[in-house]
Each structure stands twice: as structure tokens, then as C-alpha cells.
Amino acid sequence: MLEQYFECPYCFEEISMLIDPSxxxxxxxxxxxxxxxxxxxxxxxxxxxxVAFEARSIEQ
Numbered sequence: 627m628l629e630q631y632f633e634c635p636y637c638f639e640e641i642s643m644l645i646d647p648s649x650x651x652x653x654x655x656x657x658x659x660x661x662x663x664x665x666x667x668x669x670x671x672x673x674x675x676x677v678a679f680e681a682r683s684i685e686q
Contacts, residue, residue: 663683
């Protein structure tokens, strides 16, 4: 597993998550561990390394 640090788009706290490097493209929603708001996560990996990462707020 790879650990990725990023800033929550809602509360701006630095948080981390674990990424499974065996899946090349990933997109899912995970709640912030600080403010509990839903974050849309998009990750792209090449050869087990993160080449693109985006953490966005969910439009409501």
C-alpha cells in the first residue's frame, strides 16, 4: 500500500490515505477523517507509483 498525503477541500487539514498500487486507475468517494465531508478521490498509477492524484469536494 502507498500512503498519500493531501489537503481536505473542505476543512483544509492535511490528511492521508492508503492507496492500493495494484489498481492502475481508481475513483471513489471517501469521508474526511477530520470534518467527515465526502471527498471525491481520483488516482492514477504507473509501475506502482502515483502519477496523478486529485481530491475534490462533492458538488451538492
